[in-house]
Amino acid sequence: xxxxxxxxxxxxxxxxxxxxxxxxxxxxxxxxxxxxxxxxxxxxxxxxxxxxxxxxxxxxxxxxxxxxxxxxxxxxxxxxxxxxxxxxxxxxxxxxxxxxxxxxxxxxxxxxxxxxxxxxxxxxxxxxxxxxxxxxxxxxxxxxxxxxxxxxxxxxxxxxxxxxxxxxxxxxxxxxxxxxxxxxxxxxxxxxxxxxxxxxxxxxxxxxxxxxxxxxxxxxxxxxxxxxxxxxxxxxxxxxxxxxxxxxxxxxxxxxxxxxxxxxxxxxxxxxxxxxxxxxxxxxxxxxxxxxxx
Numbered sequence: 303x304x305x306x307x308x309x310x311x312x313x314x315x316x317x318x319x320x321x322x323x324x325x326x327x328x329x330x331x332x333x334x335x336x337x338x339x340x341x342x343x344x345x346x347x348x349x350x351x352x353x354x355x356x357x358x359x360x361x362x363x364x365x366x367x368x369x370x371x372x373x374x375x376x377x378x379x380x381x382x383x384x385x386x387x388x389x390x391x392x393x394x395x396x397x398x399x400x401x402x403x404x405x406x407x408x409x410x411x412x413x414x415x416x417x418x419x420x421x422x423x424x425x426x427x428x429x430x431x432x433x434x435x436x437x438x439x440x441x442x443x444x445x446x447x448x449x450x451x452x453x454x455x456x457x458x459x460x461x462x463x464x465x466x467x468x469x470x471x472x473x474x475x476x477x478x479x480x481x482x483x484x485x486x487x488x489x490x491x492x493x494x495x496x497x498x499x500x501x502x503x504x505x506x507x508x509x510x511x512x513x514x515x516x517x518x519x520x521x522x523x524x525x526x527x528x529x530x531x532x533x534x535x536x537x538x539x540x541x542x543x544x545x546x547x548x549x550x551x552x553x554x555x556x557x558x559x560x561x562x563x564x565x566x567x568x569x570x571x572x573x574x575x576x577x578x579x580x581x582x583x584x585x586x587x588x589x590x591x592x593x594x595x596x
Contacts, residue, residue: 314382318365318396319358326578327423327452328354330476333585334456337468337534340593348411349459353420353452355404360424362397366390367432375494415458423451439501446480468534472585475526479578482519485512486571513565517555520574524552527581540588547580 331353335346365372365383373384382388388396401424408417431445450473457469488495488502489512495502507515527548535541551573555565 314387315396318362318382318388318393319400320361320364321358324354324357324361326582327357329582330449330452331456331459333472333582334453334458334462334469335460336456336586336589337453337472338457338460338462340589342590345411345459348407349416349456352404352407352411352416353455355400355407356420356424357404359397359400359404360427362393362400363424363428364432366393366397367428369393371499374499375491377491377494412459416455419451419455419458423448423455426451435500437501442481442484445484446477449480450474450477452476471526471530471534475523475530475581476578478519478526479523479574482516482523483571483574483578485516485519486567486574488512489516489567490571513567516570517565520555520570521552523574523577524548527577530581530585535584535588536592537588540584540591544580544584547577551577 328350332346332350335349336342365381368378369381369383369390372378372381379385383390383393404420405417408420426445426447431441431448434441434444453469453472453476454464457466462469489509527544531541531544531548535544554573555570
């Protein structure tokens with residue numbers, strides 16, 4: 303096997319694992335861990351590796367679940383299975399391998415609750431959200447558990463309890479934020495969902511109504527981010543950076559509506575994603591700084 307063919311297979315496997323989604327999920331588990339422990343020990347890499355592999359398994363399972371409908375949409379028709387880059391059976395073995403290695407790492411390195419929570423995240427995506435997509439355009443609401451659970455994985459790995467104000471607010475932020483994230487995607491690619499036969503908000507609401515719904519949920523996300531800044535963050539510097547961006551995001555979106563009478567969909571999508579990334583970085587840095595580990 304040539305070097306080029308090896309690199310091609312690696313690329314296919316990483317695409318099956320939806321690495322661009324799996325990496326942020328692993329990072330959000332790190333958020334929960336540092337919030338509880340205030341440090342980055344050697345086991346944190348085991349945590350991130352295990353969560354990353356479990357998430358890759360979930361992504362590969364999703365490819366398997368949706369390869370027929372993926373073939374119907376321009377945005378997804380070139381994914382590994384519908385494009386013929388990998389067979390269905392091979393993709394199944396990739397998904398099993400991801401799961402086996404991820405489960406092994408989490409079960410041998412942490413309390414059972416860590417694996418259980420990671421497995422529940424997989425179920426939320428593959429057994430709740432994905433099947434519901436074929437039934438209702440509002441599948442994203444229960445499916446948003448996929449965003450709320452990963453911080454809890456790290457929190458439990460650090461020895462945290464289920465009921466704690468700090469982790470609840472952080473999990474709520476990521477839960478709420480999943481909804482406008484999806485609906486902004488819908489505004490960009492909604493017609494493709496219709497091509498694949500999925501029930502879509504586009505058949506219930508027009509674009510302007512979806513934009514107003516998205517804006518409302520973005521406001522709810524911003525409000526939750528503000529609560530996290532005021533109640534979870536301990537450092538004035540980290541709080542300042544997060545608050546500055548929160549007010550910038552609020553100002554830019556509100557100005558766009560008042561002046562242009564519209565929401566710039568792609569720009570809003572990117573700004574919202576940056577808020578998620580900034581929130582994770584700020585929480586990690588704040589946790590380390592507050593314990594003198596940074």
